[in-house]
Amino acid sequence: MSTPDSPQSVLRHDYAGEGLGEDRLADTPWQQLERWVAEADERARTADDVYEPRAISIATVDASGAPNVRTVLLRFLDPRGPGFVSSSDSAKGLELGGDPRVAANLVWPAMFRAVRLRGVVERIEEDEVAAYWSSRPYGSRISAWASHQSAPVGSRAELEERVAELERRYPDHGRPDDVPVPETWWGYRIRPHEVEFWAGRPSRLHDRLVFTAVGAGGGAAAQDVDLHPSLDDPAAWLVGRRQP
Numbered sequence: 001m002s003t004p005d006s007p008q009s010v011l012r013h014d015y016a017g018e019g020l021g022e023d024r025l026a027d028t029p030w031q032q033l034e035r036w037v038a039e040a041d042e043r044a045r046t047a048d049d050v051y052e053p054r055a056i057s058i059a060t061v062d063a064s065g066a067p068n069v070r071t072v073l074l075r076f077l078d079p080r081g082p083g084f085v086s087s088s089d090s091a092k093g094l095e096l097g098g099d100p101r102v103a104a105n106l107v108w109p110a111m112f113r114a115v116r117l118r119g120v121v122e123r124i125e126e127d128e129v130a131a132y133w134s135s136r137p138y139g140s141r142i143s144a145w146a147s148h149q150s151a152p153v154g155s156r157a158e159l160e161e162r163v164a165e166l167e168r169r170y171p172d173h174g175r176p177d178d179v180p181v182p183e184t185w186w187g188y189r190i191r192p193h194e195v196e197f198w199a200g201r202p203s204r205l206h207d208r209l210v211f212t213a214v215g216a217g218g219g220a221a222a223q224d225v226d227l228h229p230s231l232d233d234p235a236a237w238l239v240g241r242r243q244p
């Protein structure tokens with residue numbers, strides 16, 4: 001039987017991070033995001049405490065307004081906004097179809113860093129998604145066809161049977177066009193109106209520097225893609241500090 005942890009036994013880390021001051025903050029959210037993602041990628045290559053540097057949690061709301069969250073991988077990264085791929089008829093795809101508002105979170109605990117984004121998603125152009133699709137390993141392309149993401153399935157064996165069937169339908173010739181892109185396999189680009197850079201510091205006195213798009217409001221206005229400017233336009237963003 002497990003017993004609750006006593007306050008003394010809870011593992012506490014004091015964040016030895018260097019923090020993030022206004023003097024070192026990049027001029028635009030894009031430049032800061034690109035820098036931190038590159039540093040996390042580098043850390044993943046050189047240390048063993050960052051395993052999946054591009055894992056990002058994506059929060060959506062369902063038709064009743066209830067939140068939902070899951071992790072995906074960042075597959076696109078440019079000043080228009082970070083992007084991921086998923087199935088348009090998955091739970092997240094249907095939720096985003098009903099309400100494009102999204103919140104997302106990248107976190108690198110070993111680096112005492114996190115990035116929070118709030119905005120809307122838009123569909124990534126099909127040619128960009130197709131180019132990325134053809135770079136994926138054969139097995140991943142087959143799995144995308146085999147999985148009706150988020151739908152119930154009776155057993156793992158059922159899924160494996162579907163994979164075997166699809167391998168017969170689309171044999172592996174080692175070519176990028178061996179398997180067509182499923183119609184429901186979409187790219188989603190996050191167009192933020194708010195980007196927060198969080199840097200952990202000792203004694204919980206962390207840094208939080210937040211870029212807010214000029215003119216971005218909450219509520220219905222937040223769904224308007226026009227209020228979600230390029231991440232690399234310095235005139236489009238205001239910077240503020242929030243309490244930790």
Ligand SMILES: Cc1cc2nc3c(=O)[nH]c(=O)nc-3n(C[C@H](O)[C@H](O)[C@H](O)COP(=O)(O)O)c2cc1C
Nearest residue numbers: 052055070071072073085086087090091092093150
């Ligand atoms: C590290 C990690 C990476 C993942 N990457 C993706 C991804 O890029 N795309 C995706 O659709 N699901 C990805 N998943 C699975 C999702 O977390 C989730 O199970 C799936 O998308 C179904 O979510 P939904 O039912 O809310 O739509 C990943 C999971 C983990 C833990």
